[in-house]
Amino acid sequence: MNTAKKLMAHYETMLKSFSHQHWWPGDTPLEIMIGAVLTQNTNWKNVELAINNLKRENLLDIEKLVKIPPTDLAQLIKPAGYFTVKTKRLQNLIRFVWQNYKGDLGRFFDQSIGSLREELLSVSGVGPETADDIILYAAQKPTFVVDAYTYRIALRHHFIAQEDDYQTIKDFFESNLPADVHLYNEYHALLVAAGKNFCKRKIPLCDQCPLNIYDHNPNLPEEF
DNA sequence: TGCCAGGCCGGGT
DNA sequence: ACCCGGCATGGC
Numbered sequence: 261m262n263t264a265k266k267l268m269a270h271y272e273t274m275l276k277s278f279s280h281q282h283w284w285p286g287d288t289p290l291e292i293m294i295g296a297v298l299t300q301n302t303n304w305k306n307v308e309l310a311i312n313n314l315k316r317e318n319l320l321d322i323e324k325l326v327k328i329p330p331t332d333l334a335q336l337i338k339p340a341g342y343f344t345v346k347t348k349r350l351q352n353l354i355r356f357v358w359q360n361y362k363g364d365l366g367r368f369f370d371q372s373i374g375s376l377r378e379e380l381l382s383v384s385g386v387g388p389e390t391a392d393d394i395i396l397y398a399a400q401k402p403t404f405v406v407d408a409y410t411y412r413i414a415l416r417h418h419f420i421a422q423e424d425d426y427q428t429i430k431d432f433f434e435s436n437l438p439a440d441v442h443l444y445n446e447y448h449a450l451l452v453a454a455g456k457n458f459c460k461r462k463i464p465l466c467d468q469c470p471l472n473i474y475d476h477n478p479n480l481p482e483e484f
Numbered sequence: 485t486g487c488c489a490g491g492c493c494g495g496g497t
Numbered sequence: 498a499c500c501c502g503g504c505a506t507g508g509c
Contacts, residue, residue: 300491306507307490341506345493387492407490453488488509497500 263419264436268276270417271443274450284397287313289365291320293437297349297385298340309339319428325354331480349385356383377403388426396448402439404431405448409455 286292287306290312298307304345313336319328334347356379361368369376371393375390384461391403406429414420420429437443 299489301489301504302491302506303489303508305489306505309507339506341490342504343506345504349492354489385492389491393490405490409490448490455490480487485509489507491504493503495500495502497498 266417267436268417270448271450274454275446278336278450278453279432281446281453283445283449284393286397288320289369290322290396291392292398293353293365294320294350296390296398297353298337298346300342300349300387300390301340301344306340310337313337313339321367322354322358325422326346326358326363330452345385349383350382352385365398369401373403376401388430392430396441396444400441402441402444404430404433406433406443407448408453409449409451413451413455 263272279427284292284295285308286295286382294314295307295311296416298310311320317336318481319325319336320335325333330347330351334343337343337346337350340346357363357365357368360379371379376395376399376455377391380386380394381388389405389407392403395401396405406426410433411429413422414429414432415422420432424432
């Protein structure tokens with residue numbers, strides 16, 4: 261079986277097991293963009309608490325977020341952790357859209373994936389995963405998101421090598437899958453679902469999984 | 485109760 | 498070019 265078919269089989273296996281994930285958990289492009297920053301190295305439950313605070317204060321608004329004093333914003337997003345740096349990162353990103361696109365997210369997103377990604381990455385606090393989250397889930401353009409779960413699971417399947425970097429892993433998926441927003445959306449969401457259930461660090465062997473979707477690699481460090 | 489969570493930056497080698 | 502400390506809350 262060639263690699264492309266293996267990937268689709270892997271996708272179908274996860275889809276059958278976990279069903280549709282309905283990602284991203286957020287109602288508007290702005291909310292999704294904010295969630296992408298807040299969830300950096302942080303449990304999504306904590307992000308929800310922070311976003312609920314912003315909603316309660318009617319702060320899911322670019323102009324308001326540009327103008328709010330950083331210390332006030334920091335208090336509201338506190339539950340998401342790293343609240344000082346995340347306040348800066350959020351306002352860097354929001355300010356970018358405000359200054360370059362007059363706060364019009366639709367116009368910001370109305371450009372090629374390549375140039376959108378470049379602009380996102382130029383913002384301090386937006387790295388490759390956050391940029392791809394925003395492009396895929398907020399702008400709804402086909403870019404494959406790589407995260408810690410993607411890495412662990414892809415490694416177990418020997419799809420990638422341990423030393424592979426973000427771009428290499430992203431390229432692997434994109435060159436073996438059709439560039440389809442729905443597919444990329446669902447695939448990444450399913451990887452997270454699978455990872456949360458079966459690839460927590462303290463579970464060394466994924467052949468303990470109810471799902472027969474992971475190979476056991478004896479050379480893999482136990483913590484993965 | 486300690487360990488972990490859907491990263492990223494900046495300073496040091 | 499890598500390597501690593503720092504950032505911080507809430508849930509299990």
